Amino acid sequence: MQDFFTWLGRTLGEIIRFVVDLLTHFFQNLGASARGFFDGLATSLGIPATVVSLAVLLLGLWLLYLALRALMRRSLIATLIWAVLGVTVLSWLIY
Missing domain, CATH: 1.20.5 (Single alpha-helices involved in coiled-coils or other helix-helix interfaces)
Structure with a gap:
């Protein structure tokens, strides 16, 4: 046992x-x-692999997502604003 x-x-x-x-x-x-x-x-x-640069990348992509959502709601002014902000943030990051 x-x-x-x-x-x-x-x-x-x-x-x-x-x-x-x-x-x-x-x-x-x-x-x-x-x-x-x-x-x-x-x-x-072409960006450094730091937490800050990845956070800025996510912020830029989130702004572009907001532009896409505004476009789906047929709000052209909001689409332009979000798209310009998203592209601006991403252009700061990617040089």
């Missing part, structure tokens, strides 16, 4: 160890993948 519980404990420990190792490798690779994605994005745009 004791051998059964020893086997059960060992098997349960190996399963837990396998799951922990699997999750550790997954999250390490996820971080490396995200870092590689942002480095490739920054390199292709």
